[in-house]
Amino acid sequence: MALVAGPLRADAPFVPQKAGGVVRLATYHAELTRRGPGLLLGDILKGDPQVEAVAALVAAARPDILLLTGVDHDGAGHALSALAEVIGEAGPRYPHRLALRPNSGLRTGLDMDGDGRTGDARDAQGYGRFPGAGGLALLSRWPLGEETDLSELLWRDVPGAVLPVHPNGEPFPSEEAQAIWRLSSTGHWIVPIRLPGPPERHLTILAYAATPPVFDGPEDANGLRSAAETGLWRSLLDGALDVPPPEPPFAILGRANLAPSRGDGRREAIGALLSDPRLRDPEPLGESGTPVTADFTDPAPGDMRLDYVLPSADLGIRGSGVLWPETEGLELVEAASRGRLVWTDVEL
Template sequence: MSARLALALAFLLVAFIAEAGTVRLATWHLELDRDGPGLLLRDIRRGEDPRLDAIAGAIATVAPDVLVVQGVDYDHGLRALGALRDRIAEDGPYFPHLFALRPNTGRPTGLDMDGDGRRGGPRDAQGYGTFSGQGGMAILSRHPFDRDGARDFSAVPWRDLPGAVLPRWPDGRPFPSDAAQAVQRLSSVGHWAVPVRLPSGPLTLLTFHATTPVFDGAEDRNGRRNHDEIRFWQRYLDGAFGPAPARRFVLIGDANLDPGRGAGRRGAIRALLADPRLRDPLPGRNTVDWAQTGPLRVSYLLPSTDLRVTGAGVHWPPEDAPGRAAAVLAGPHRLVWVDLALD
């Protein structure tokens, strides 16, 4: 059987599954961000980056109905995201519906936010970034979004999270200053609740990309922020930020934290995984392999307990298997997916 015929049969199978009432969701930290605005769009249009071919091939293999991605630069009009969508469609599924909002990455504050005594650096933005929009997140979907029903929590002040563990100097003063904490947003990239209109009814995606818990000082600014970015979702489901869905929702994204290994305040992710409102279809499965840390689990797909999981996996072909070299080339993060039966 030719590769082209196999791909066509795979898409027919996916279409049959979708019609049968199953939806496949996936998330992947692509690490496609560039050092300046417009460079990602340029590189996609040039078609000379072999990583893009590897990424498109993996997405074609998994063939999700809805794909949440991180590490994609945001621009007005979503031109880079649209170009990425079109590149994916050359090998795999076409996603007619795109959703992305301006992230906190690179958004200037005018203040010293990291305590180094200087202003205007990438760590002085609301979220780390050399320009506004660097390394944002996005959703690509075969199904339309309920845009009027979408909620963006990215502007929520960190100090407004109930029980926030804000950083302090050794003498107890707010780190790096009270003025900085007054404007500091909780989200390093974003926190969104986005309903997707499926034939069986809406499914709400609760998506985010938390900061890394390292690359700071003794004040543990990043570790504390990562902890609270994760903990936000439990407070949201508790009703602390307005009405929250009671059913048919999926928490999906990059928490940048493993529940058992690596740096960080692991209590937050452990509490999230143990929350009785969520189910974990992939316990213990690694989703990234960094040279500095080895394999870790940092990306998550956690459906609400009313949803029935019919399949789940991490796209990582074994040694010497077809697609392994491409998966390695695509980057250290792995494509994570779950199938849900929506009766």
């Protein structure tokens, strides 16, 4: 892995060492998605430079628990296993992994975006050219417990759901579509992880990736959905779902696709999550002193904070950051993804 050499040393200033007794949590929008099924696995096996750059960044950060977003899913998990092996060549090994079938690319047979056609990427349960495009992958140093998958929850069944409508007030795009429309554009998972003991302890990960709140029309379907995807975690913590809320300690990991202070979208949704007293916002910063996690400068809208690690309020924060160096290592970071890895060190 030639790209690993040089700029990403284990003691690189933007990748601090983790103290003993501390758990490092991270999320990273890796953009490991391709134009068709099976292509990602092929790229991993042939040593694709982008794949190796992603692996090098993960190896440098050395998180104990990592949620990757934007990773193509295959039913047998071959791509994730191959990726974990590449990461392990230069950094931590993740023997415990989870990649459930995402809603992205899951065909509906209906017109879900109101353009009068069916079978397009936007007509899937979540945007995707093929089933499994741009899914989630959870990697852990420690064993995973039995997960709860909320990804099949219908949008209209969520407490307080506000679904899009046509100008005449009729359901958008149709009543038929809303009857099968899932809230999760990719997935929402609840995954307990058994930490090393004694004593035996668990940390529950709430993992997700929401749709961008753009690429729609005046009905604001994506804007409404994106806000609802982030708002689902507060409904869970409130006990408003048919699923018991997680006992602390827990942490929300993933891509909200909402920035708290700028950009399109219903920013009140991420604002409410960041200010929830049951959570802590570590406010991670890159080398430049900003918390942005996505490089959308070309084209606009610019740099934005879209990815989050939000521990429960009972967890002690021992450090946090965004892997976005200004000089050393920048070329590798930019070669990997427009996303930036976000990490937080917590102490139980």
